[in-house]
Amino acid sequence: MPALALGFVRGVEAVNRRVGRMALYLLFVLAGVLVWSVVAKAFFRPALWTQETAQFTMIAYVVLGGAYSLMGGAHVRMDLLYSRWSARTRGAVDCVTVLALIVFLAVILWGGIESTAYALEIGERSRTVWRPYMAPIKIVICAGTFLMLLQSVAFLIRDIALLRGTPIPEARP
Amino acid sequence: QGAPIRWRMQTYAGAALGEHVVKPAIDRFNAIAEGQMQIELFYADQLVPTSELFRAMQSGTIDAVQSDDDSMQSPTEVTVFGGYFPFASRYSLDVPVLFNQYGLKEIWDREYAAVGVKHISAGAWDPCHFATKDPVNTLADLEGKRVFTFPTAGRFLAQFGVVPVQLPWEDIQVALQTGELDGIAWSGITEDYTVGWADVTKYFLTNNISGAWIGHFFANADRWAAVPDRLKMLIEVCFEQSHYYRQWWYWGGEADLRVNGSKLQLTSIPDAEWATVEERARAFWDEIAAESEVKARVVEIFKKYNDTMAKAGRPYRYS
Amino acid sequence: MSHELIAVSMFLGMMALLMTGQRVFAGIGFVAVVAAVALWGDRGGHDLAFTSAIKLMNWFPMLTLPIFVWMGFVMSETRMADDLYRMFHVWFGPVPGGLAVGTILLMVLVSAMNGLSVAGLAIGATIALPEMLRRGYDKVMVTGIIQGGSSLGILVPPSIVLVLYAMIARQPVAHLWLAGVFPGLLMAGLFIVYVLVRCALNPRLAPRLPAGELARITWGERLGLLRAGVTPLVIFGAMMGPFVAGHVSLVESSVIGALIATLVAAAKRRWTRAIWETCLRGTLNVTCMFMWILLAALAFGAVFDGLGAVRAIEAFFLENLGLTRWQVVILMQVSFLLLGMFLDDTAMLVIVAPLYVPLVRALEFDLIWYGILYTITCQIAYVTPPFGYNLFLMRALAPDHVTLGDIYRSIVPIVGIMILTLAIVMAFPQIALWLPGQVYGQ
Numbered sequence: 001m002p003a004l005a006l007g008f009v010r011g012v013e014a015v016n017r018r019v020g021r022m023a024l025y026l027l028f029v030l031a032g033v034l035v036w037s038v039v040a041k042a043f044f045r046p047a048l049w050t051q052e053t054a055q056f057t058m059i060a061y062v063v064l065g066g067a068y069s070l071m072g073g074a075h076v077r078m079d080l081l082y083s084r085w086s087a088r089t090r091g092a093v094d095c096v097t098v099l100a101l102i103v104f105l106a107v108i109l110w111g112g113i114e115s116t117a118y119a120l121e122i123g124e125r126s127r128t129v130w131r132p133y134m135a136p137i138k139i140v141i142c143a144g145t146f147l148m149l150l151q152s153v154a155f156l157i158r159d160i161a162l163l164r165g166t167p168i169p170e171a172r173p
Numbered sequence: 174q175g176a177p178i179r180w181r182m183q184t185y186a187g188a189a190l191g192e193h194v195v196k197p198a199i200d201r202f203n204a205i206a207e208g209q210m211q212i213e214l215f216y217a218d219q220l221v222p223t224s225e226l227f228r229a230m231q232s233g234t235i236d237a238v239q240s241d242d243d244s245m246q247s248p249t250e251v252t253v254f255g256g257y258f259p260f261a262s263r264y265s266l267d268v269p270v271l272f273n274q275y276g277l278k279e280i281w282d283r284e285y286a287a288v289g290v291k292h293i294s295a296g297a298w299d300p301c302h303f304a305t306k307d308p309v310n311t312l313a314d315l316e317g318k319r320v321f322t323f324p325t326a327g328r329f330l331a332q333f334g335v336v337p338v339q340l341p342w343e344d345i346q347v348a349l350q351t352g353e354l355d356g357i358a359w360s361g362i363t364e365d366y367t368v369g370w371a372d373v374t375k376y377f378l379t380n381n382i383s384g385a386w387i388g389h390f391f392a393n394a395d396r397w398a399a400v401p402d403r404l405k406m407l408i409e410v411c412f413e414q415s416h417y418y419r420q421w422w423y424w425g426g427e428a429d430l431r432v433n434g435s436k437l438q439l440t441s442i443p444d445a446e447w448a449t450v451e452e453r454a455r456a457f458w459d460e461i462a463a464e465s466e467v468k469a470r471v472v473e474i475f476k477k478y479n480d481t482m483a484k485a486g487r488p489y490r491y492s
Numbered sequence: 493m494s495h496e497l498i499a500v501s502m503f504l505g506m507m508a509l510l511m512t513g514q515r516v517f518a519g520i521g522f523v524a525v526v527a528a529v530a531l532w533g534d535r536g537g538h539d540l541a542f543t544s545a546i547k548l549m550n551w552f553p554m555l556t557l558p559i560f561v562w563m564g565f566v567m568s569e570t571r572m573a574d575d576l577y578r579m580f581h582v583w584f585g586p587v588p589g590g591l592a593v594g595t596i597l598l599m600v601l602v603s604a605m606n607g608l609s610v611a612g613l614a615i616g617a618t619i620a621l622p623e624m625l626r627r628g629y630d631k632v633m634v635t636g637i638i639q640g641g642s643s644l645g646i647l648v649p650p651s652i653v654l655v656l657y658a659m660i661a662r663q664p665v666a667h668l669w670l671a672g673v674f675p676g677l678l679m680a681g682l683f684i685v686y687v688l689v690r691c692a693l694n695p696r697l698a699p700r701l702p703a704g705e706l707a708r709i710t711w712g713e714r715l716g717l718l719r720a721g722v723t724p725l726v727i728f729g730a731m732m733g734p735f736v737a738g739h740v741s742l743v744e745s746s747v748i749g750a751l752i753a754t755l756v757a758a759a760k761r762r763w764t765r766a767i768w769e770t771c772l773r774g775t776l777n778v779t780c781m782f783m784w785i786l787l788a789a790l791a792f793g794a795v796f797d798g799l800g801a802v803r804a805i806e807a808f809f810l811e812n813l814g815l816t817r818w819q820v821v822i823l824m825q826v827s828f829l830l831l832g833m834f835l836d837d838t839a840m841l842v843i844v845a846p847l848y849v850p851l852v853r854a855l856e857f858d859l860i861w862y863g864i865l866y867t868i869t870c871q872i873a874y875v876t877p878p879f880g881y882n883l884f885l886m887r888a889l890a891p892d893h894v895t896l897g898d899i900y901r902s903i904v905p906i907v908g909i910m911i912l913t914l915a916i917v918m919a920f921p922q923i924a925l926w927l928p929g930q931v932y933g934q
């Protein structure tokens with residue numbers, strides 16, 4: 001494979017691994033926020049910010065961890081036929097069908113960038129009493145989707161390499 | 174004659190309420206338009222979440238919308254006045270008068286045209302009352318109550334110790350049952366009964382913080398322009414009909430359910446005490462007016478209108 | 493394009509793409525966005541995928557998902573159920589088929605502590621299965637009850653499947669969870685009856701424990717073992733008690749449960765670096781898998797609905813076919829059972845969302861009751877080949893001499909019992925609706 005393509009795969013996967021490792025711990029941020037919400041309700045006044053903060057954390061967990069979960073093979077496939085195919089056949093089929101993944105993520109990103117630009121332009125705020133700005137979380141969703149998009153392209157390159165008989169070795173999990 | 178025009182309209186109301194407040198008008202429009210144009214109605218969050226509704230209309234994904242300005246957070250100077258602006262109106266007829274005779278219609282038209290949206294018409298819904306699990310007889314009873322309410326109303330009510338809580342609309346009933354909420358300040362008694370909140374609260378406070386919700390029909394400006402004039406007129410007439418339906422449905426319903434409803438017990442805060450809330454509302458108005466020129470204009474119109482009504486005396490105002 | 497044609501081509505396109513073995517969420521999402529961009533109108537539609545992400549974010553009961561997934565991993569990875577298993581083993585050992593009965597009860601308790609079937613299956617296959625096989629229990633019978641019993645995780649509260657259904661059908665989660673209690677117990681009861689009857693008819697299926705073995709265990713030890721049952725009761729009580737009483741929200745209660753489970757594991761000194769890593773990564777992976785399928789499903793649903801396909805299907809069922817409402821519901825369940833053979837439960841929701849929920853509403857059936865029927869069909873989907881989570885997991889976890897053929901044969905009676913439960917709950921909706929009615933007074 002061309003060095004550029006190899007570099008792309010290595011670079012993308014290194015970044016996604018790092019981002020994903022950090023996203024793992026958002027679970028505890030989420031739990032912490034919810035625990036505080038219980039404590040505040042029991043002993044002080046109910047906090048106005050916990051619910052939305054928890055929701056923002058959750059969606060960040062899912063989109064920033066998205067590429068890492070793709071790399072980890074976490075996403076279920078209907079493997080009725082797939083499980084019976086050789087690695088080469090799978091690679092060939094994936095080469096084509098990974099475009100479905102790429103298109104889906106690209107369209108999410110398309111809508112996301114528009115919505116983010118709008119949020120920045122008008123200073124969009126949530127309609128709760130806490131009224132947080134919406135742009136930051138929309139930027140996070142776009143960034144996570146973009147990383148997943150890059151990961152999908154990396155999958156495509158890996159499949160092409162496999163078909164050309166020069167598979168790219170998996171990096172550490 | 175070309176292909177039929179097809180519009181998607183999303184309302185901010187859920188299905189149970191939409192059955193009354195919008196569906197009859199849409200059904201009539203479709204019947205009269207005889208296939209030349211078809212409006213398909215979608216309920217709250219059905220196609221896009223309410224928080225993205227305005228954007229979706231602007232981009233053309235949704236052709237038309239029924240909502241108040243506050244709920245869909247429209248990026249205009251008038252957003253804060255949609256829904257329940259505290260004490261802006263006393264009766265539901267105040268709303269069409271304010272829009273058609275006192276110049277609010279022109280302001281709204283201009284504000285929305287600037288963001289690519291056609292403001293078709295404004296109409297009134299129900300008054301904003303508290304429905305609670307424990308009785309409210311004095312202002313002090315509001316202290317610490319976790320209440321589901323509109324954003325602007327929540328900002329205003331916070332000064333009386335109310336803790337405004339935002340939850341998805343569909344979760345309100347359960348939140349009242351499980352004790353996450355102590356009450357709601359969202360609607361009149363008709364809606365409390367229609368959507369099932371009367372089943373999970375016990376008391377209804379007869380004092381309200383606004384006599385009528387202000388809401389609108391909007392359309393994407395380009396889609397509106399593409400509709401032939403005759404159908405534009407038909408849209409306007411049918412939407413007016415929807416405003417009219419709500420006038421009698423709520424007006425009759427509010428009185429009937431107060432008197433004959435068996436699920437909610439009425440309580441009242443004495444007028445003298447409630448006057449302090451009205452007074453605070455004036456201060457709140459001034460605060461809002463100071464924010465921009467357009468807001469100042471709207472507040473000025475509210476003041477002028479209410480002043481005229483007070484001077485006109487009975488039956489317009491009784492105090 | 494007519495609405496009927498849109499409905500059929502979106503659906504077939506999705507099925508075809510899924511058959512290629514591409515990730516399920518990509519298949520669903522791709523069809524959704526292509527249909528939106530190509531068919532929505534002269535412009536717009538492309539933002540429906542992103543707004544689905546916002547929809548997903550706004551729906552706060554979804555916050556329970558990673559929390560319950562974490563809890564499931566903590567329970568199976570830290571072997572929290574070992575003592576529990578020993579408790580059931582000793583107490584039910586003397587009964588014919590007692591270990592199998594004890595395993596079913598173990599599955600019920602594990603189900604009351606987590607919202608998926610994975611943890612139950614992992615516990616059942618790694619603790620209970622080898623022990624029963626060693627004792628000469630019939631391998632086909634016991635692999636079957638472990639697969640069936642662990643699927644109770646999604647019917648007995650807490651349940652993630654019911655949280656997902658609640659989001660799609662816009663029904664209160666608390667009602668759905670409570671509605672799952674008695675159908676769950678009913679199904680567990682039928683499993684037990686099945687085991688007892690079969691073992692009575694054919695004692696060779698479940699050899700009794702040697703008398704000497706049980707005699708060696710003193711009554712003091714036996715009573716001591718009951719303490720193991722306290723942990724799940726404490727977790728379940730701490731989770732559901734404050735929630736049902738209204739002190740904490742659904743989401744907050746899940747965190748309390750997860751916190752206690754994590755601390756119990758710590759108190760038992762079960763945490764190691766490797767287990768910690770497995771739980772962390774497993775939680776992210778499972779959560780991402782669910783959330784991305786759900787995001788794609790929401791986008792698919794919105795596009796399908798907005799293109800008029802839902803109305804077309806509704807008209808087809810209600811007007812063209814000329815069926816009674818009960819016939820329609822039965823037809824829906826049958827189609828679910830067939831789809832469930834090929835699809836996973838979240839993918840099935842894609843079909844529930846745009847088609848069946850409005851139809852059920854239009855037929856004036858109770859959507860809470862329907863959620864329970866749906867969940868039972870999901871349980872069946874978990875164990876029916878060719879695509880079933882529990883089958884896959886069992887294949888991965890069972891000892892080698894349990895063949896794929898054994899696993900497939902094992903689920904036949906299990907599916908029969910599940911269909912029986914489904915029929916009973918259909919005929920007597922009060923089994924599901926009585927408890928939420930009592931608690932929330934309707």
Ligand code: NA
Binds near residue numbers: 607645646648
């Ligand atoms: Na469960």
Ligand code: NA
Binds near residue numbers: 872874875876
């Ligand atoms: Na299956």
